[in-house]
Amino acid sequence: MELTKMRNFFSFIAVLLCMVFMFGSCTDDVSDNESMIYGKVKGVVTDVSSMPIEGVTVVVDESGLNATEGGPTAVTDSKGEFILENVSIGTHIITFKKNDYQTVSITVVPGKFNSENVANISAVMQYAAAEIRGTVTDASNADSPLSGVKVSISPTVSVLTDDNGTYVIDNLPLSDYTVTFAKDGFTSITKNVTIADFNDGIAVADARMGATEILRGLTAEDLQNAEKWYYNEYRGGRNSEQYPHWDWACDYMCTLDFCGDWEEQNEGTTLRIRNDESDRQNPADLEMFDSFVFGSKLITSDNNIMTLQVRTHNADNDAPTTFGVQVVDLSESTPMAQLIGGIKTLASEDYVSFDFDLSAYIGKEVIIAIGTFRAQTGDYWKQLVLRRIAFAKEKVEGWGWLPGTKIAALDGWEMTEEMVRSTMPQTKSSFTGISSVTGDRDNYVDAYRAWRGTGHFAAEWSFMPVQKDPEVFPSEGYLIKTKGSDAQVSTTKPQSYFYAKFSIADGSNKLKFSTRNFSDNPTFFKITAITEDINIKHLSPVSHIANSASSDNDGCWKFVHQDGGAGSPDKYATFEYDLSEFNGQDVLIAIGVYKGESNGDENKLVLHSLTLE
Incomplete structure (x- = not known):
């Protein structure tokens, strides 16, 4: 009997302790919930081109610190924007999901929440299907x-x-x-x-x-799709001899097609002998380039002399850099790489100009390759630094502009009749000034390379910085501009311009240009058409949409329009032109910015987009 009482007593005590523990635990939970602070997480989701992505599901992790079961969720709207409500002020993982895009996760910590208990985050998602x-x-x-x-x-x-x-x-x-x-x-x-x-x-x-391999790793079939060298000058490096012609921002040689080992340096774009440990046993080869750059070029009587401005690294008189130029004529029954001008050697750290006569190919579009040869086996670290690849009627010396017959009606343009006639017509009809990768003076090669294949102005048109360098990487587009207070006012001499040639015909004779500026002061620009027989016409738009725009002296248009950006492409100013009067002709089109009035400021012209349709 006593034993039974004792057992019942201890059972009662055990139940009582459990109830006390359970009550204490519940009390703690209520207290935690009552003291928890909640806020919002908001932001925008874009793709790698800064365009908003609609329909992205945004989810907070199930950390137990959320106000709703499973965590708050949201879906982005047409502007890519989202708001997550009732998110506890704590550490969370926010996940962004959408079919055909790579899933992205971003961690939000308490410090991201502001005084209004709002955390702002942005996500960039990449198409992945x-x-x-x-x-x-x-x-x-x-x-x-x-x-x-x-x-x-x-x-x-x-x-x-x-x-x-x-x-x-x-x-x-x-x-x-x-x-x-x-x-x-x-x-x-x-x-x-x-x-x-x-x-x-x-x-x-x-x-x-x-x-049959014609250039290293490339057959005749591969070379049929070679990138075109539309223009007569390509410059490398970022030293500032004869600014702005040789300004850093005008170095676009590294957008060309390079094979083997190469690097962009201050001195120029450098072709290097492949020298990884596995390459050092490669035999000497004076027939096949070790590293090279190549493109497809139309040779005419206006551009049949090619000049290379080059220097070396890691070379001396006893062991110089060995290089050359090869031409492949794909119209031949058995195309082969023909060495032009013999094998060259160079040991100079100073720039030297070499010329190559391409007269045998006048009237043909041929593959031109510039490369270095491996002259010996072993640790052979030779470099050929390309500063300029130029085509003209004569050898090009020094740092100046291309020689030729200056166009009298285009005084100060540095444009020659030979350049107009021998520029190759573009095969593309849509262009952008938006750079998907940003860069600066110390890190721009990746950004320049990202222009390849995207129809970017800087890779597909030729830039002439007559008086002023550009701004290359603004998010609104590629930007050409005038000088400030020291600029000479002129509506005939551009501060800088881009040009390209087009074959005008039905279906490709309506030009639409999208742009903006950044000041209450007007920007002056004009679009100029130059035919191959050097007839010049400054074009007037048939229509335009801009906050303020009107015609001015010498064919210039002046406008003020400060709207438009990566997330609002519909807000740029647009100017539309009718080119049908040039049907059946190859016409060079130039877009230039001018110092139309003295106002003390730089005036800026954004190249956002251009289409020909």
Whole structure:
């Protein structure tokens, strides 16, 4: 009996202790909830081009610190904006999800919340449903499908071709890629795929292996798709001899197509002998370039002399840099790389000009390659620094503008009749001034390279900084401008301009230019058409949408319009032109900015976009 009482007593005590513990725990929970502070997380979601993304699901992690079960959620609107309500002031992981985009997560800490308990964050999402596909064939076996080819876009991403010679690399962000095709017994091939090559998220990169290699890694078929050298001058480096012609911001040579080992330096764009440890046992080769730059160029009687302005690194008289120029005429039955002017050697740290006579190719569009040869086996670190690649009727000396017959009616333009006639017509019809990668004076090569394949003005048009350098990377677009208080007022001499040539015809004779400026002072600009027989016409727009715009002296238009940006492309000023009077002609189009009045300020012209349709 006593034992039973004692057992019941201890059972009662145990139940009582449990109730006390449970009550204490509940009391603590209520207290925590009552003391918890809640706020908002808001922001905007854009793509890599700063365009808003609608329909992104925004989720807070399920950390137990949220006011709603499972965490607050939101969906971005047409402006890419979202608001997450009732988020506790604490540390959270915010996740952004949308089909066909890479998922992004951002951590928010208490310090991100302001005095109004609002945390502002922005997310950039990358399209990630793109794919590269294609077919690989065997040129040495009647172009039959070639299986077992390793197709790579990086050391960790590769696939093998199947029995039909086909392959697919999927789940890719939209970007530029270098695709490598490799198989034992075949020379490896590389192909460049740019953002512009993707159509509805798919880019096709076929390869034909086993064909004769003309330039290292490139067959005749590859060279058919070579990038065009539309213009007669390409400059490298960022030293300021004869500013602004040689200003850092005018260095666009590194947008050209380079193969092998190269680097952009202050002195110029440098071709280097491949010198990784695995390359040092490569045999000497004075026939095939080790590293080179190449493009497709129309040779005429106006530009048949090519001048290279070059210097060296890591070379001396006993072991100079060895280089040369090769031309491939794809119209020949068996195209071959022809050495022009013999093998050259150089040991100078000073700039030297070499000229090459291309008269044998007048009237033809040919592949031109400039490269360095490996002159010996071993640790062979030789460099050829390219400062200028120029085409004219004569050798180009020094730092000045291209020689030729100056156009009297375009005094101060530094434009010659030969440049007008021999500039090649553009194959593109849509251009942008928006840079997807930003840069500055110390880090601009990646930004310049990002222009490739995007139709960027700076990669597709030729820039002439007659009096003033540009601003290259504003988010509103590429920006050309005038000097400030020391600028001479003129509506005939541009401070700077871009030019390109177009074949005008029905379907490509309506030009639309999108722009803005940054001041209450007007910006003066004009668009000028120059025919190959040097007839010049300053164009007037047939319509325009701008806050303030009117015609001025000498064909200039002056305007004030301070709206438009990466997130508001519809707010730029637009000027539309009718080019139908030039149907059937190749016409050079120039866009210039002028110091139309003395106002003490720089006047700026933004090149946001241009289309020809």
